[in-house]
Amino acid sequence: xxxxxxxxxxxxxxxxxxxxxxxxxxxxxxxxxxxxxxxxxxxxxxxxxxxxxxxxxxxxxxxxxxxxxxxxxxxxxxxxxxxxxxxxxxxxxxxxxxxxxxxxxxxxxxxxxxxxxxxxxxxxxxxxxxxxxxxxxxxxxxxxxxxxxxxxxxxxxxxxxxxxxxxxxxxxxxxxxxxxxxxxxxxxxxxxxxxxxxxxxxxxxxxxxxxxxxxxxxxxxxxxxxxxxxxxxxxxxxxxxx
Amino acid sequence: xxxxxxxxxxxxxxxxxxxxxxxxxxxxxxxxxxxxxxxxxxxxxxxxxxxxxxxxxxxxxxxxxxxxxxxxxxxxxxxxxxxxxxxxxxxxxxxxxxxxxxxxxxxxxxxxxxxxxxxxxxxxxxxxxxxxxxxxxxxxxxxxxxxxxxxxxxxxxxxxxxxxxxxxxxxxxxxxxxxxxxxxxxxxxxxxxxxxxxxxxxxxxxxxxxxxxxxxxxxxxxxxxxxxxxxxxxxxxxxxxxxxxxxxxxxxxxxxxxxxxxxxxxxxxxxxxxxxxx
Numbered sequence: 354x355x356x357x358x359x360x361x362x363x364x365x366x367x368x369x370x371x372x373x374x375x376x377x378x379x380x381x382x383x384x385x386x387x388x389x390x391x392x393x394x395x396x397x398x399x400x401x402x403x404x405x406x407x408x409x410x411x412x413x414x415x416x417x418x419x420x421x422x423x424x425x426x427x428x429x430x431x432x433x434x435x436x437x438x439x440x441x442x443x444x445x446x447x448x449x450x451x452x453x454x455x456x457x458x459x460x461x462x463x464x465x466x467x468x469x470x471x472x473x474x475x476x477x478x479x480x481x482x483x484x485x486x487x488x489x490x491x492x493x494x495x496x497x498x499x500x501x502x503x504x505x506x507x508x509x510x511x512x513x514x515x516x517x518x519x520x521x522x523x524x525x526x527x528x529x530x531x532x533x534x535x536x537x538x539x540x541x542x543x544x545x546x547x548x549x550x551x552x553x554x555x556x557x558x559x560x561x562x563x564x565x566x567x568x569x570x571x572x573x574x575x576x577x578x579x580x581x582x583x584x585x586x587x588x589x590x591x592x593x594x595x
Numbered sequence: 596x597x598x599x600x601x602x603x604x605x606x607x608x609x610x611x612x613x614x615x616x617x618x619x620x621x622x623x624x625x626x627x628x629x630x631x632x633x634x635x636x637x638x639x640x641x642x643x644x645x646x647x648x649x650x651x652x653x654x655x656x657x658x659x660x661x662x663x664x665x666x667x668x669x670x671x672x673x674x675x676x677x678x679x680x681x682x683x684x685x686x687x688x689x690x691x692x693x694x695x696x697x698x699x700x701x702x703x704x705x706x707x708x709x710x711x712x713x714x715x716x717x718x719x720x721x722x723x724x725x726x727x728x729x730x731x732x733x734x735x736x737x738x739x740x741x742x743x744x745x746x747x748x749x750x751x752x753x754x755x756x757x758x759x760x761x762x763x764x765x766x767x768x769x770x771x772x773x774x775x776x777x778x779x780x781x782x783x784x785x786x787x788x789x790x791x792x793x794x795x796x797x798x799x800x801x802x803x804x805x806x807x808x809x810x811x812x813x814x815x816x817x818x819x820x821x822x823x824x825x826x827x828x829x830x831x832x833x834x835x836x837x838x839x840x841x842x843x844x845x846x847x848x849x850x851x852x853x854x855x856x857x858x859x860x861x862x863x864x865x866x867x868x869x870x871x872x873x
Contacts, residue, residue, distance in 0.1 A: 455768030508705045508746040510764055514771040589694045591701035595746055595761050 409557045413541035413550055419497050420490075421482050424534045432478075435469065441532060442517060445524045457513035460499045463490055500540040502551045503528060503570055510595040520582070529567040608677065608698035609758055610801040610829035611785070612811040613670055615839055617795035620668030624650050627790030628672075630740055631759060633747045635729035647723040649673070649756040650787050657838040667839050670796070672787065673721040673756035674820065674828030675700045681826065682713035682722060690753075698801070698829055699758050709751040718821050719828075722755045758798075759785040780806050801829060815854045818843045 377383055427433045428444060438444040448461045466486065469477065473492040476483045490497050505511060516522045525531070541550035553559070554569035561568055566578055572593070579587045587593075628634065628650040637646055650672045657665045676693075680700050683691050690706040691713060693699075714722040729747040731738040741747070744761040748754045766782040780799050788798040799806035808831075811817065816833045818840045834840055837853045 451772060453772065454765070455770070455772030456765075506705070508703070510744075510761070512764065512768050512771070514768050518771050518774070519776070586696055589696065589701070590692050590703050590706075591694050591697070591699060591757070591760055594701070594703050594705075595744060595764070 405557065412544055412557075414544055416500055416540045416542060418500055418537045418540060420486055422537055423480070423482065424531050424537075426478075426480075426535070428532050442524055444532075446517075449524075451514055451517075455512075455514045460501055463494070463496050466497075467491055500542075500549075502538075502540060502549050504549060505552070505570070506548070508594055510593055520584075525567070527566050527570070606696040606698070606802070607800050608802040608829065609763075609783075609799070610675070610698065610808055610812075610831065611672065611758075611788070612797045612808050612817070612831045612833060614795045614797075615667050615669050615832055615834040616836070617793045618668050618670065618791075619793050619795075620652060620654065621792065622652050623790045623792055624670050624787035624796065625652055627786045628756070631742060631745070631786035632757070633729070633731075633741050633745045634754075635725070635727075635731065635747065636737065637727075637730065645726055647725070647754065649721075649723070649754070651720075655839065655842055665836065665838065667834065667836065669832065669839075670787070671719060671721065671820075672785075672830060673700065673758070674719050674826070674830045675756075675758060676826035676828050678825060678827035681716040681718060685712040685716040687712065697760075697763065699760055699763075700755075701760070702753065702755050702757065704746065704748045704752045704754060707752040709753065711753060714753055718824060718826065722753050724753050725750045762786070816840070820844070 427436060430436075436444055436447045438447060448465055450458050450461070450465075452458055470483065470486060470491055473487040476487055486497075489495070516527075517524070542548070543550065543553065552570045554561075554571075556568075559569070564574075566574065568574075575593060576588045579585060625648055629636075629648070632649060634647050634649060640646055650670055652668055652670050655667050655669060657663070659665070675698060677698060680691075680693055683693055683700065687710060688706055688708045690703045690708070692701050694701055709724070711724055714724055725748050728750045731741065742761075744765070762785065763778075763783050766778040769782065770776065770778050780803075783798075785796075785798050788796040797807050797811055799808040801809050801812065803809060811833065812831050814833060816835055817831050818834075819828045819831055820843050822828075822844055832839075832843065837851075840854070841851045
């Protein structure tokens with residue numbers, strides 16, 4: 354008890370210089386307090402930097418696609434001939450096609466590429482990417498190990514044809530506009546979950562002012578869109594889970 | 596706020612009729628089901644308390660001495676109860692739900708917390724708990740038969756028959772590709788129905804009077820398991836034998852009413868392969 358009384362007296366003795374006496378309560382040592390707030394702020398800023406900048410940077414591993422596929426070039430009718438279709442979806446489904454039974458082929462296999470790029474000896478264009486395709490994959494007849502941006506967990510069932518054919522939803526509504534891309538974006542894989550950043554969304558906070566369907570691909574986003582479209586019955590569990 | 600649900604809507608109500616007189620007890624339905632739905636195997640498959648069988652074949656007898664002994668087999672999938680399924684009302688994680696549009700009781704493995712209340716609540720023993728992670732021995736070909744349409748279960752969750760729900764999804768995709776919204780009877784059939792060599796299992800929409808199942812359920816030989824507890828199972832059984840029908844529920848002595856319409860039996864039943872033709 355004695356010691357405590359002594360220590361509480363000390364501030365009033367030492368702090369005559371700067372603040373006027375009686376301005377702060379006696380138990381508050383203003384110099385120590387400023388120091389403490391400073392430490393707190395330094396810690397807070399450090400924590401924020403770690404949490405918002407360093408952690409997301411470390412969390413996602415950056416991987417480049419095996420070949421830098423140029424969507425813009427292929428969809429340009431002046432440069433590439435033969436990709437037919439008037440609407441954008443028809444052009445998309447020239448390569449990202451539906452099978453006859455209604456299932457979606459997703460990322461095309463090598464056979465789709467070799468429909469045009471058939472002879473490794475004579476490339477159609479002059480780009481280094483095409484040479485790469487010819488020598489590494491077409492000549493050796495190996496599948497290209499594409500990294501799929503929108504790969505969902507195994508327990509999820511998604512019917513593309515229900516959304517494209519029946520719901521009349523354009524591809525870029527959910528996938529973003531790939532048609533003008535000259536370069537494929539980096540594939541960012543979450544090191545903990547193994548899923549692409551496109552599932553969680555680019556923002557680590559998960560908070561958006563005006564969320565577009567292409568921002569995130571989580572279950573809540575599916576359900577939100579179903580509700581907005583008046584398709585609430587499709588929020589039943591066994592519609593999207595398998 | 597309670598939202599309006601779809602109880603009253605005449606949606607689909609998928610159900611099954613199993614003719615026990617045709618069932619030979621071969622077990623093809625069990626095998627077909629396990630292969631279709633990526634049901635894991637145990638190193639020791641004879642451990643019946645731990646083995647997972649969505650479709651299970653039971654053997655029942657009338658309990659009489661030699662000259663009068665009769666044996667019947669009955670396959671038991673999930674009953675997909677139509678009225679307050681006991682598993683759904685006890686589920687603390689909302690991992691299992693009755694879908695009012697299809698009548699299928701769903702089970703979401705990633706949502707299940709493995710408390711096994713549903714297993715205790717199910718009056719039919721149709722639910723199974725995964726004590727171990729899914730196991731498909733390599734080099735024996737089992738791993739190569741895995742279906743990508745059904746997600747394998749992890750340890751610590753409960754699983755059960757889903758009426759091959761992925762086949763409904765497949766049929767729907769096919770329908771959408773052909774610009775249809777409705778699917779035909781033969782486009783959605785469960786694996787056990789297709790596999791049964793005796794044709795004992797019939798599957799279809801109970802709400803559609805055109806479908807074979809809704810005609811079969813009107814037959815006087817039709818019964819359901821534990822019908823009087825009010826769960827309204829969507830799996831119906833048929834048998835011309837009174838003792839089999841009697842075993843479908845717990846009757847007090849003298850409570851069971853035998854089917855007396857013998858003309859039905861003679862005209863309709865004896866034309867089909869079953870016990871009467873022997």
